[in-house]
Amino acid sequence: MSLALPEFRPGTVWLVGAGPGDPGLLTLLAAHALAAADHVVHDALVDRRILALAAPGAELESMGKRGGADSPKQAAITARLIELAQAGKRVLRLKGGDPFVFGRGPEEAQALAAANIAFRIVPGITAGIGGLAYAGIPVTAKECNSTVTFVTGHGPDGDLPPDVDWDKLGAGSQVLVFYMAVRQLEKLAARLIKAGRPGTDPVALVSKAASPDQAVLISDLERIAADAAARPLPAPALIVVGPVVGLASVLDWWDGA
Template sequence: MTQMTGKVYLIGAGPGDTGLITVKGLQALREADVVMYDALSSPELLKECKEGAELIDAGKRAADHHLRQWQTNDLLVEYAQKGKVVARLKGGDPFLFGRGAEEAEKLRKAGVEVHVIPGVTSAISVPELCGIPVTHRDHASMVTFITGHEKGDRSEDRIDWKSLVGGHGTLVILMGLENAGNISAGLVEGGMSPDMPAAILSKGSTPDQKVYVTTVGDLERTIREENVATPGIMVIGTVVQLRAVLGDLA
């Protein structure tokens, strides 16, 4: 008997607003037999799954892991090899700090059919919804995307924050709230003014979205005193000043 082989769709769910998933992503989600979703994809999207679809929480937040990454990888392969159509629903875009490429590698090596459906990344969409364009003719001609959360098996940041001070345009830092003290210290050591405008964007694109305008030197204090909730994005650069003009654009 020939073994049935299913397929896996790595779907970018967007930044949180359910309306920002792509048409193609929503179609694949509705057709899936199995849906493995992470912590940053909106629970509202699960209402779009077909009746009888198996839902698996593969979310990861800091030390809270419903499934380890290797378990997620193995389950994707297992379900596909059973002939299932699997939707792997990931917040933002699957390949931007989302470990989607690792999952795709595992699936390819196992001979599983896999497709990527790009998503609206929070790194661009959340700042712009908050009235902060990551590039602007008068402020920044380039943007640098950085993860503020390194692998747990590293004792030190792999990122040389001091080197990011000159010539890197707007800095957009994802998953970095807990590391804000090291980030701001490194940037100031590298020559950035502690008064450089910065913004912390919490729960972007959702009804609970909040914006905290501050400075590089005050990032850690602002997060602590305002008890900023995750997920959060930090934006550093003079483009932050444009929020005073543009306001919320959601």
Template structure:
């Protein structure tokens, strides 16, 4: 087996680690090394508990989960806690779902650490949008369908700026992968159809991707809200809008899937 070497995890450092979409098998080797090496792990809410089992027995486990619509710590409080732990001389693992820099607020935490003079390392993870799509037979790109793909957050206030963004995305004609959009799906679909996206545009909604409870729904832009409600599909979910979603029914019958 190849002998891999890793940088030393020094006291007073913070490592921002991507935990992937959920299934522990989708962790990177670097992520596993980091979790095993830290003496405190500050983790998001949507982290599979099996991932925390990689932590050293003596490590301190700290929950810093943020969930929409539920009591959650403020981001400034999380930033302050990371800085405090690092200044105590701890080896701090900040474990974040997906990739730290893709809708994970890792950029905000990195800026706070830099401003405080704290050394940090970024360990990327598989982002849930692209991973959920791929595991369900939806290529993010193919040569015959698209030359770009849009990653977007739907977790925004319903204001004119958000609606302008969604309309602009629709006009590109490129597939859109939405994170955190279930609560705003009805308005997103309405804005996109008003901007010219066809009502029968294929949509796939993947809830709880990579977990035992994963469910996927194939629908259309016009029917997505009703179909999701009728089938009990809710957050957390990834929503794929565009022609690539139509490939799922074609590929799925021959796609080998591993149970979580």
């Protein structure tokens, strides 16, 4: 029995999550959108193997935002989506991970709604769950934790976000998963220790999760900044703090293929 997937209509925009890297983690709806789209506006982090699944003749346009590099402004990206939809295109806005997890998906959707452009949200597997699984690190495990918190490590000025209560965060969740925090790793570790987390708390740095270039560095809060300086790993990278990191030695299943 074939699935009755929704029609991708001209003049509409689909905001689609591409997952953390491995093309096999695409949802059926995401693959369907790639096969039907006229124009794909994609982030810099979307795996090239995923872009290769676009329909023959589809236009691929990179409008990725990367910290520390020249990147399109968000207003320009949103305006482009509206322009393409108003021209009658089937517009796929393809974003790494999930468009509603530490991304600009909500902003883009609100702008589309204000412009009376019909849109669909297609969730993706966020890196903080799927990417860590590829490193053998579950975000929850019965013997380790009953709470997990996802945090952005990147505020508007590039520093740690100012609206986080670090004392409560450090003491209030057994496992912490940080996105976009590598540049602030030393500050982050010091801040968590100041908030009461032990320096021996396990930490993993997972670079390019769920891709052939995935690399993992395991340490603890006290040593992670020095260890990362001695063995620099490229962005994008996740940081996970807490007892689930200890399971990686047993659950490290992926060979990169």
